[in-house]
Amino acid sequence: MKNLGKILKSTALVMLLFFATSCSDDDNEKPVIIVDNDNIVEAAQKTSALSALVSALAKADESANNDLIAALSSEGPFTVLAPTNDAFTSLLARLDGFDSLDDFNNEQLQDLLATILKYHVVSGAAVSSSALTEGQSITTLQGENLTVSLTNGVTFTDAAGEIATVTSADVETENGIVHIIDKVLIPQEALDALSDVLLVSITDLAISVPSLSILVDALLAADGDLPTVLANDGPFTVFAPTNEAFEAFLAANNFNSLDEIPTEVLTQVLLNHVVAGTILSTDLTTGYASSLSTAGPNEANLSMFINIEDGVVINGTSTVTAADNKAINGVVHIVDVVIGLPNIVDHAVANPNLTSLVGALTADNNTTFTTLLSDSETDFTVFAPLNSAFDNFTNPSGNELNTILANHVISGAAANAASLSNTYFNTAATNADGDNLSIYVNVDDGVKLNGVSSVAAADIVATNGIIHAVDTVIDLPTVVTFATADPNFSSLVGALTAEGQPDFVSVLSTPNGTAPAPFTVFAPINDAFAALTEVPSGDVLTAVLNHHVIAGANIVSGDLSDGLTSPATLEGDTLTFTIDSDSNVTITDGSGNTEIGIIAVDVQANNGVIHAINTVMIPNTTN
Incomplete structure (x- = not known):
């Protein structure tokens, strides 16, 4: 490379300040150049937003082949496109392995820096922005051309197709004119030399x-x-x-x-x-x-x-x-x-933590679940047990595995963790009557299902639904499962398990198909118990609790009609149902209390169904 001092104004490249190491606190402000009869270099040295340009000049001049500062301080005239500190910082970020100007640590790299700087200089003329024309091609001191556009302000396009915009035009100095630009321009010569380290988009x-x-x-x-x-x-x-x-x-x-x-x-x-x-x-x-x-x-x-x-x-x-x-x-x-x-099946197959689930779903060439969960027309929410969950599951009730797996699937809804609340969903599993089983979601402390299984990894999104990985296999629920899982029934659970009471838990856990299952349970919520003047005890409490259970029948809301009298409860009395014009269902209990409201229907267990009610029912106390 020839001595830039001899080439006269070629030093004008200096303004390029290729790889600024840091930006001034004033970088976000419009650059203010103080001229006062200064030449281009002196003006740049007094402008904080061009401090990187000044540093680049000095770094290039460390090579014996360059004398940019002296050249740009000479008579001129020059037209210089001066990149700001931010422009140099961006350029430095594009160079893999270059953290600062100090990385231009040999003569070859310093000469390359000079090549880039010269690409920002036109020698022999001080060209104002008003003298530029659309599509004009201007020859730089480096020897390659830049293309001018006036479509969106004044811009220059380099060999890589990158566009630099003039942010401050027509700054006159003693030996030329400066246009401040927002990007460092790179000639083809430098692109070729930097091909191994220059990061493109x-x-x-x-x-x-x-x-x-x-x-x-x-x-x-x-x-x-x-x-x-x-x-x-x-x-x-x-x-x-x-x-x-x-x-x-x-x-x-x-x-x-x-x-x-x-x-x-x-x-x-x-x-x-x-x-x-x-x-x-x-x-x-x-x-x-x-x-x-x-x-x-x-x-x-x-x-x-x-x-x-x-x-x-x-x-x-x-x-x-x-x-x-x-x-x-x-x-x-x-x-x-x-x-x-x-889709959901693809995600399950891809995750090695779900291999036991995939094996269970496809055992004996079963395609029921792969067909179902590949359906692109239906959204699903799947609670997918991890391998460790299957390792710990013993299937204590001997339930059919396919039905257990279906009990982890909600069809028709893709529920992400943020949308979940304390509520019931219907799963794809059904009881002996074909009624879809319920699943209770509780979000009071994380996400827990039926009181036993916690979500370990939420929101695995597929095209046809969402998977939540869970830490426990969710067995088929009994009516006891929901009573203990739902905090709205804590008073009822307390009464059922009170000292001196029969073993209601064992009775109401009886598997479907074994007497006295199935059960229809009218379950008073906590507020119903709180409204009692006094919670009964002993035999009276036993009679009251038995009055809320019908054995041998799974009576869902669709089975109820206006004026219907129920089969006898475990206590012996019957219940009468009234349905008004708005389809609201109320109950008359054994003692004649009316307007007992059903506030939630069809919480479906495998061995029966629960309907939540707002009042504790009292049996006939005269018989």
């Missing part, structure tokens, strides 16, 4: 890799904004499928080309390869992340299962083959399989 990186050409085509064929999105600030982590991966994906789904894939589907598939944030391979852990795909229920972001037990595998199918391809706005990991949009 994720989009540009994909374009530059031949084996990702179909991915680039897919980005354009899907949502036309995707290339722009992945060129923006981010940061993003992208799992980028190779051409071979796309070809296999097309063949497996009977598509001849990308054009045959519905645009919305292709867009969501591509977004399912993108995670917010920069996650290098060394930062990856086994677990779930949320992709940018909104193909989940209610446009929820799909979950992505990352497994690093043997390499890096995504959703059980796609393996990272080339990790940590850094970009200015994130990182790209190249993968060998297109990551499809996972």
Whole structure:
């Protein structure tokens, strides 16, 4: 490289201040240049927002080949495009392995820095912004051209297609004119020299890799904004499928080309390869992340299962083959399989902590559950027992395994953890009469199901629902299960288990099909007990409690009619039901008390059904 001092004004490059190490506190303010008959270098030295430019000049001049400061202090005239401190900080961030100007620590790198700085200088003329024209090509001291645009203010486009905008124009100095710009411009010469360390956007990186050409085509064929999105600030982590991966994906789904894939589907598939944030391979852990795909229920972001037990595998199918391809706005990991949009079954199969569940669901070539939970027309909430839950489950009641598994599935609703409250849902399991069993969700302390099983990992989002991993297999509930799980029945449980009372728990836990099951229980809530002047005890309490239970019948709300008299309760008296024009059901008890309200119906257990009532019923005390 020739001595810049001899080349005269070429030193004007200095203003580029390529890799500023730090930014002034004034960087967010409009730069104020103090001229006072100063030359370009002196003006820059007095401007805090150009301190990085001054440092870059000095660093370049450490090479014996350069004398930029002297050149830009000479007679001129020059036109200088001066990047701000923020511009240099951004440029430094694009260079992998460069933390500060101190990393330009040899003559070759310092000469390269001078090359970049000269790309910001026009020698022999002081060109004002008003003299620029749309589409004009100007030759820099470095030898390459910049393209001028006046469409959105005054901008210059460099060899990489990056655009720098003039933020302060026409600052006149003793030996030229300065235009402050917001980005460091890079000539092709420097691009070639920095190819191994210059970080481009994720989009540009994909374009530059031949084996990702179909991915680039897919980005354009899907949502036309995707290339722009992945060129923006981010940061993003992208799992980028190779051409071979796309070809296999097309063949497996009977598509001849990308054009045959519905645009919305292709867009969501591509977004399912993108995670917010920069996650290098060394930062990856086994677990779930949320992709940018909104193909989940209610446009929820799909979950992505990352497994690093043997390499890096995504959703059980796609393996990272080339990790940590850094970009200015994130990182790209190249993968060998297109990551499809996972349904609930896909997520269950991908997670090694759910292998026992998958084995149970598919035992003896059973396809009932895989067919059901692959249904794309229905949303599901699945409480998925972990392997450890199955290890500890002994099935003490000998219930059918398929029915137990169905009792972990809610059909028709995708409930995330935030939407859950203390309430009942119907599961896909049914009792002997075909009534769907209930499941009680309590969120007072975490999320607990039927009082026995806690959610260990929430909100695994699939295209057709949400999985919550649980720590205990949820056995088929008895009426006792709900009484003890629901805090609204704590007073009733206290009465049932009071000293001197019969073993109601054992009786009401009787399996369905064994007398006296099934049961219909009218369960007073806590407020009903609180309204009593005095809670009875002994034989009187026994009679009262028996008056709330009908044995040998599973009477659901649909079985009730106006004027219906029930079978005898365990106490011996009957109940009478009244249904008004608004379908509200009230009960007349054995002692003639009326307007006893049913406030919640059809809490369905495997051995009976519970209806919550607002008043403690009293039997006929005269018989």
